[in-house]
Amino acid sequence: MIEAIKDIIRGATGIPDQALHVLLGLTVYFLCVLIFRVPLRSWWPWLAVLALQLINEASDAIGDLPRRNGIEVRGTILDTAITLLLPTIIVLVAKLAFMRAQRLAPR
Secondary structure, three states: OHHHHHHHHHHHHOOOHHHHHHHHHHHHHHHHHHHHOOOOOOHHHHHHHHHHHHHHHHHHHHHHOOOOOOOOHHHHHHHHHHHHHHHHHHHHHHHHHHHHHHHHOOO
8 A cells, every 4th residue: 555655656746766755754754843733853753754764664675575585775774864864954953953042041
């Protein structure tokens, strides 16, 4: 089922897989921030992106097993890294900005 959804998205957009990883990672991250009303510095939206990415990669691995003699580890690591890169940067920058604001706030 996940593969069918991915095929529909690929066909409808024409966007390469790696770009889709980046876009969907950001989309999931920002939707979680909005839905759960947590600050950008919260790790919860980042963890949601990680969980969905791992589910996606598990689905890919299960689908690849009959065609290959194992899991494509390099592709899995690359997909996970590019999916989490921008959400990670956003969380870290937001955390640093918050810490700086706390330090500079009058007491």
